[in-house]
Amino acid sequence: MAEKNVSIFDIFGPIMIGPSSSHTAGIARIAYLARKIFPYPVDRARVSFYGSLAWTYRGHGSDKAAVAGLLGIMPEDERLNHSFEIAAESGFTYEIVPVYELPERYHVNTVIIELENAERRIVLRGASIGGGSILIQEINGFEVDLSGELSALLVSHHDEVGVIAIVSHILAANRINIAGTSSHRKEKGDEALLVVEVDSPVGKSIVQQIESLPPIYSVVYIPGLSN
Amino acid sequence: MKTRFHTVQDLASVLESENLPLGGYLVAREAFIQGKTADEVNAELDRRIQITRAALDRGLSAPQLSFSGLTRGNAVRLAAPEKAIVTDPFYTRAIAYALAVAEVNACGGRVISFPTAGSCGIVPGTLWAFRDTRPSGEEIDDARFREAFLVASCVGILIAERATLAGAEGGCQAECGAAGAMAAAGLASLCGCAFGAIFDAAALSLKNSLGLACDPVAGLVEVPCVKRNAFLAANALTAVSLELAGVTSVIPFDEVVTALKAIGDSLPANLRENAQGGLAVTPTGLSYREKIRDPRPEAPAGV
Numbered sequence: 001m002a003e004k005n006v007s008i009f010d011i012f013g014p015i016m017i018g019p020s021s022s023h024t025a026g027i028a029r030i031a032y033l034a035r036k037i038f039p040y041p042v043d044r045a046r047v048s049f050y051g052s053l054a055w056t057y058r059g060h061g062s063d064k065a066a067v068a069g070l071l072g073i074m075p076e077d078e079r080l081n082h083s084f085e086i087a088a089e090s091g092f093t094y095e096i097v098p099v100y101e102l103p104e105r106y107h108v109n110t111v112i113i114e115l116e117n118a119e120r121r122i123v124l125r126g127a128s129i130g131g132g133s134i135l136i137q138e139i140n141g142f143e144v145d146l147s148g149e150l151s152a153l154l155v156s157h158h159d160e161v162g163v164i165a166i167v168s169h170i171l172a173a174n175r176i177n178i179a180g181t182s183s184h185r186k187e188k189g190d191e192a193l194l195v196v197e198v199d200s201p202v203g204k205s206i207v208q209q210i211e212s213l214p215p216i217y218s219v220v221y222i223p224g225l226s227n
Numbered sequence: 228m229k230t231r232f233h234t235v236q237d238l239a240s241v242l243e244s245e246n247l248p249l250g251g252y253l254v255a256r257e258a259f260i261q262g263k264t265a266d267e268v269n270a271e272l273d274r275r276i277q278i279t280r281a282a283l284d285r286g287l288s289a290p291q292l293s294f295s296g297l298t299r300g301n302a303v304r305l306a307a308p309e310k311a312i313v314t315d316p317f318y319t320r321a322i323a324y325a326l327a328v329a330e331v332n333a334c335g336g337r338v339i340s341f342p343t344a345g346s347c348g349i350v351p352g353t354l355w356a357f358r359d360t361r362p363s364g365e366e367i368d369d370a371r372f373r374e375a376f377l378v379a380s381c382v383g384i385l386i387a388e389r390a391t392l393a394g395a396e397g398g399c400q401a402e403c404g405a406a407g408a409m410a411a412a413g414l415a416s417l418c419g420c421a422f423g424a425i426f427d428a429a430a431l432s433l434k435n436s437l438g439l440a441c442d443p444v445a446g447l448v449e450v451p452c453v454k455r456n457a458f459l460a461a462n463a464l465t466a467v468s469l470e471l472a473g474v475t476s477v478i479p480f481d482e483v484v485t486a487l488k489a490i491g492d493s494l495p496a497n498l499r500e501n502a503q504g505g506l507a508v509t510p511t512g513l514s515y516r517e518k519i520r521d522p523r524p525e526a527p528a529g530v
């Protein structure tokens with residue numbers, strides 16, 4: 001909280017479904033974001049609760065919150081309480097797994113979400129860091145640091161020079177201000193992930209324009225939670 | 228526009244340089260940092276205030292029963308007390324309302340974290356009870372009521388800037404303790420207190436919560452959290468009663484916040500929300516942990 005102005009609505013907020021801002025609202029947010037990052041049909045979903053969540057997820061309704069988020073229900077929506085029924089009605093199946101061992105580098109409130117269909121798969125690690133705030137810390141093996149507050153573009157690309165420059169150029173030409181970029185690569189392999197956080201919404205045509213560039217494999221646009 | 232303030236003193240000088248009263252400044256500041264108009268900020272405040280009302284009505288209209296069995300619809304009991312010792316309508320409503328909102332939270336209802344989910348009943352409970360019990364001719368209009376929520380939030384900002392509002396970091400003094408100070412400030416503002424007296428009332432309330440442990444049974448936001456909302460509402464009422472009688476705090480608000488931070492830093496981890504100390508490890512506390520521990524074999528519909 002040191003750099004940014006604390007808003008009245010940071011104190012008097014967020015609007016949420018109880019009981020816990022970290023174990024309920026934060027988990028709903030992570031799952032909601034996971035679904036935005038994986039905007040494809042889901043055949044199989046698995047949610048693993050680590051650390052404190054493994055012990056207390058039932059009492060906090062973290063499981064209901066996660067399923068709600070995966071169904072695209074916002075953390076403040078009272079349908080969150082009925083997410084199991086909504087999932088059953090729509091044929092959405094999922095698995096909830098508590099993992100009592102907490103790997104050392106994981107935050108104490110960690111959830112791992114795996115989503116897949118015949119062609120694609122995502123493994124995402126999120127941390128609920130308090131007061132409903134969250135961080136996505138890992139996407140398919142890439143260590144990232146995404147709060148979900150701002151809108152962001154996730155650009156998966158061939159690891160070569162100049163990608164950041166091209167993407168910034170396209171955004172600038174469309175008068176979209178970049179709030180921050182970060183570049184991630186795995187130890188081996190030629191795939192890299194560029195995360196670009198932006199101050200204003202990015203339209204479909206811009207996303208397609210970026211996606212059509214040769215070194216780019218795919219682009220996912222995630223609207224910010226605070227807009 | 229100047230938007231940062233860390234202390235009451237900072238805030239006073241910002242108000243002077245911006246030439247605005249406290250409530251007016253807080254709205255203008257919010258509009259500025261969010262890129263919105265003052266009307267939009269006020270509308271959002273009103274929307275949130277109404278959500279607190281809906282939560283409290285819900286908590287009073289039907290007993291709230293939680294999954295763990297730790298929350299048992301006590302607000303309904305309090306709302307119609309047969310053997311109350313104190314029968315002052317404001318006091319009895321303040322504790323019933325605070326409890327009602329906290330129970331709704333514990334049972335998965337819609338609330339507003341204020342400043343956290345576990346402490347979400349204290350400010351709305353106190354302020355709504357005051358508004359509901361004004362005699363005719365002394366009604367509180369929406370603008371004044373909104374200002375009280377702003378002032379309460381401002382106290383939260385001051386604590387967040389120099390200490391913390393997370394039980395996991397500072398213990399419950401930083402959650403329910405902070406909410407008590409926020410409620411005292413909001414109530415003082417409704418009672419017409421001047422700038423200095425508002426923060427003095429907050430100091431009085433906060434001092435009385437220093438050192439409060441966070442030791443929730445089974446790691447759930449229920450015991451001691453839910454009932455603590457009623458106690459801290461009473462704490463805020465006492466603080467403002469003292470203030471109005473001219474009983475002021477020897478230690479100024481900013482120094483109380485410094486003390487809160489230092490005490491939070493020296494609290495053992497077991498008393499900072501990890502559910503490994505205090506009430507959580509009493510025999511009864513542990514029995515609840517066992518009871519809710521095993522995962523359900525499958526998620527039943529409708530739970």
Ligand code: SF4
Binds near residue numbers: 399448452
């Ligand atoms: S005891 Fe802990 S979890 Fe409960 S309200 Fe206080 S700080 Fe929050």
